Amino acid sequence: MRKREGALSDVIEEMRHATGGCRAGRVSVGDLIGALDERGYGAALAVLPLLELTPVGGIPGFPTLLAVTIAIITVRMLLGYEHLWAPGWINRRTLDARRAEASLAWLKPVAGRIDAQLHERLVRLAGPVGRRVAGIAILCVLLTVPPLEVVPFATSAPMVVTSLFGLAILFRDGLLMLVAGTALAAAMTGSLWLLFGGG
Template identity: 35%
Template sequence: MNVRGDLSDLEGLIDRIDDVARQREQVAVDDILAAVGYRSFGPVVLVAGLITLAPLVGDIPGVPTLLALLVLLTAGQLLFRRQHIWLPGWIVKRRLPRNKLRKGLAWVRKPARGIDRCTRPRLTLFVEGPGLLILSLACIAVALAMPAMEIVPFSANGGGAALVAFGLAMIARDGAVALFALIVTAGTLGFVGAGFL
């Protein structure tokens, strides 16, 4: 499979997913993971966030919960320091419609270049060692809350934004983005909690 883009920035990641989407009518989760790499925990979390945020795709009932399972399994394996990601077949075989995926990616691409200009390695203690453990736990918290986010209006956008920020923090080794992701997570979880009161 010929794909452009590297995994060092958001735009490169979008390029890789878009290349895969152009080659298939229905895009399996496995196709996307193969493009970003099964050893790439940060990109997998980032992809889950991007798809959750993407219009037409993240709004499909059940998709946020499916992506939550993907994040839950990914972050859980990161906690146990696995070298590659294992996912059950029923998740990796799930398919997304090509047109909706590509339209969603086109929408996300617009701010990607600006975001990439703002990220760089800094405050790396927040994305290494104990900091990475905290990020993994926060990703798990977002994933566990994602089914509830399908019920509370607009909260899935906050969850998607948090996952995008966590993924960016991991691939760019940007601790400032990690701190931002933690703030977004706290706000989103608070919003979801308030929605059930």
């Protein structure tokens, strides 16, 4: 299968450009979403969850804001809307532009390694039906993010699972879709244990 060279790296570079020239050194969530719009849902679902793994992910409340944003984007994908969208109250939320740019720069080499490994395979599993299944799975795992904020680093697992599904959609990689499904089962089991059995 033909590989989509540099897909994730290009997406992150576009988001880095969105952090430049921001007024008062702030970048809005809407600016970041806008930078992803022409790349589509796969790019948004692949990159946005990875922000939780960067320095901005340590901002209190940010994982929940990110989960809500991703959930809205996912619902729109399931409903068949063409463009990304988030409500005004999310779009107006801002981050320190330098911190956001540094976080995206941190992701750039990670993206390069991902680009080198992923490509189209088992494409039918990543087709329209696979996208719908992935969307429903993403919404389920995102439900665990707000309560998990009270546990240090616990929100990383559901965000990684979400990113795996996004990458599978972006690269049309059916094998990765299967891996994401396995990761979902593990993440949900771990999350439920932390919430109801870990104490």
